[in-house]
Amino acid sequence: MFKPFTLPGRVRFYAGPGQLPHCELTAPAGQVVLCLQGAQVLSYIPTGQPDLLWISPNTQYIQGKAIRGGIPVCWPWFGDHPEDGNLPAHGFARNALWEIRSSFAADDTTQIQLGLTESATTRQIWPTPFDLTLDIELGHTLKLTLTTRNTGPQSVMVTEALHSYFAVSSTDSIHIEGLSGCRYHDKLEAFAIKPQREELTPTPPLDRVYDHSASGLKLLDYGLKRVIQIDKSASDSTIVWNPGTEVAGGIGDIGAEPSRRYICIESGNALGSAVSLPPGASHALVMELSSAALEE
Numbered sequence: 362m363f364k365p366f367t368l369p370g371r372v373r374f375y376a377g378p379g380q381l382p383h384c385e386l387t388a389p390a391g392q393v394v395l396c397l398q399g400a401q402v403l404s405y406i407p408t409g410q411p412d413l414l415w416i417s418p419n420t421q422y423i424q425g426k427a428i429r430g431g432i433p434v435c436w437p438w439f440g441d442h443p444e445d446g447n448l449p450a451h452g453f454a455r456n457a458l459w460e461i462r463s464s465f466a467a468d469d470t471t472q473i474q475l476g477l478t479e480s481a482t483t484r485q486i487w488p489t490p491f492d493l494t495l496d497i498e499l500g501h502t503l504k505l506t507l508t509t510r511n512t513g514p515q516s517v518m519v520t521e522a523l524h525s526y527f528a529v530s531s532t533d534s535i536h537i538e539g540l541s542g543c544r545y546h547d548k549l550e551a552f553a554i555k556p557q558r559e560e561l562t563p564t565p566p567l568d569r570v571y572d573h574s575a576s577g578l579k580l581l582d583y584g585l586k587r588v589i590q591i592d593k594s595a596s597d598s599t600i601v602w603n604p605g606t607e608v609a610g611g612i613g614d615i616g617a618e619p620s621r622r623y624i625c626i627e628s629g630n631a632l633g634s635a636v637s638l639p640p641g642a643s644h645a646l647v648m649e650l651s652s653a654a655l656e657e
């Protein structure tokens with residue numbers, strides 16, 4: 362399977378759950394599993410540590426259906442389509458089968474590039490010609506670069522997110538540092554704009570789009586005694602989401618109790634931070650993850 366891109370000991374392909382094509386990247390400092398459907402990273406395990414990412418125990422692996430957990434790619438719109446509520450939430454990139462463009466291994470890093478281009482199917486949903494790539498670089502950190510290229514003759518607007526689901530001991534035992542002083546759009550109150558005066562101790566349900574472009578968010582987990590560091594660039598939005606047990610109980614691929622085990626902290630460009638791309642232009646959204654022990 363995908364033989365030209367296989368690198369013994371570093372890059373391996375296999376049919377995973379639901380027979381969907383999966384890929385495992387190995388580097389001296391960690392391991393990543395991803396699914397070619399959606400170019401979705403499902404697992405990131407730094408050597409000797411627990412997974413940074415959460416996958417729902419209730420997710421289904423079905424061709425064309427979004428997998429619940431890991432890092433879905435929301436593109437070319439984030440959330441509901443701004444004009445047409447019949448179009449799929451979070452765009453079509455997360456449901457599409459991506460192609461492999463290259464793979465590479467050096468002493469410390471293992472990399473793969475996945476790509477998606479317009480097709481008859483995407484043109485039905487989004488008429489714009491485009492080329493989209495996701496570079497996944499595993500070293501001492503996990504770095505994702507989502508690059509949008511406008512290959513068409515007209516300017517285009519894109520909203521997007523690397524929708525990371527972080528595994529936590531419990532949503533009761535976490536704290537997020539780096540958002541104080543930002544304002545947010547509260548999706549649970551018709552996008553009301555509110556100030557974030559202090560650092561955030563999330564109490565689900567919450568669904569917030571922060572106007573936030575700084576790098577260096579920290580997710581502190583007092584149960585796992587771990588800090589996840591989220592660095593980013595070319596991202597003017599951070600989205601924090603957990604539906605809470607009551608709502609999650611009614612979401613078939615989450616469930617009440619499992620919802621306590623993750624928090625979404627997403628790096629993107631949403632709402633008023635849409636990216637405008639003239640013909641021929643490109644834009645690269647970057648998110649880099651690492652973790653360390655929490656010193657108390």
Ligand SMILES: O=P(O)(O)OC[C@H]1O[C@H](O)[C@H](O)[C@@H](O)[C@@H]1O
Nearest residue numbers: 440450451548568569600602625
């Ligand atoms: O259920 P999904 O389409 O995957 O969306 C899951 C969630 O994604 C984001 O975090 C949005 O801000 C939420 O409003 C949405 O519920």
